[in-house]
Amino acid sequence: MPAAARPSTAGRSTSVPSQGPLLGIGQVLAKLSTEFPDVSGSKLRFLEERGLVHPARTQSGYRKFSAADVSRLRLILSLQRDCYLPLAVIKDYLADVDAGLNPPMPGAVLPAGASILPGGRRFSRDELTREAGATPMLVQDAFTANVIVPADSYGEDTLAVLKALVQLQRSGIEPRHLRGFRQAAERELSLIESALMPVAKRRDPQSRAKVAELALEIAGQLEVVRSSLIRAALGRIVP
Incomplete structure (x- = not known):
């Protein structure tokens, strides 16, 4: 298990633990800046907002990072820089680690021209229609309104959009209303x-x-x- 792994954050206290050396943002940046010159305080806050790292807080609200937090940050930044991975993929990997699983390290470099978004499962048009609980007419209307772009296969994002269109149709909102x-x-x-x-x-x-x-x-x-x-x-x- 990577050194950056840490227990699940469910029920985690926001107060500073009583044991172990804790570092402020400036101290963390000093530790990381040699290896990651572009890292900044706003970057660390952004990673926290996205749920990838969970520093403790003082009573005054200041962030305090443990050694495990720093190792976790180093792993996140390395996967971004060296493996070109988006945060969604890194977050899923860390969630599996936090859950006690032993996921493979996501390290494949994206080929030139590949999407920066995670691939996930792919669906044919018929599979997409069935999985979303949609009608073929609704799918065709979504194509006509340019809400969904016709393709050979479709990803999880398109499935989520079509599911939303199914729910919107029940409220009287059709794909043609969403042309803009x-x-x-x-x-x-x-x-x-x-x-x-x-x-x-x-x-x-x-x-x-x-x-x-x-x-x-x-x-x-x-x-x-x-x-x-x-x-x-x-x-x-x-x-």
């Missing part, structure tokens, strides 16, 4: 591409890993903004 979603997604993609351009121009492996990481991070932050705007708008119609 594709255009909105393309606009967000343009924003992400513009933000990544300075890094994407570099051709070294570290920059390629950084592009994968930043793309997912920016997409996640855009999702936070979008969700907040929707919740705020709902406040005007839901008492």
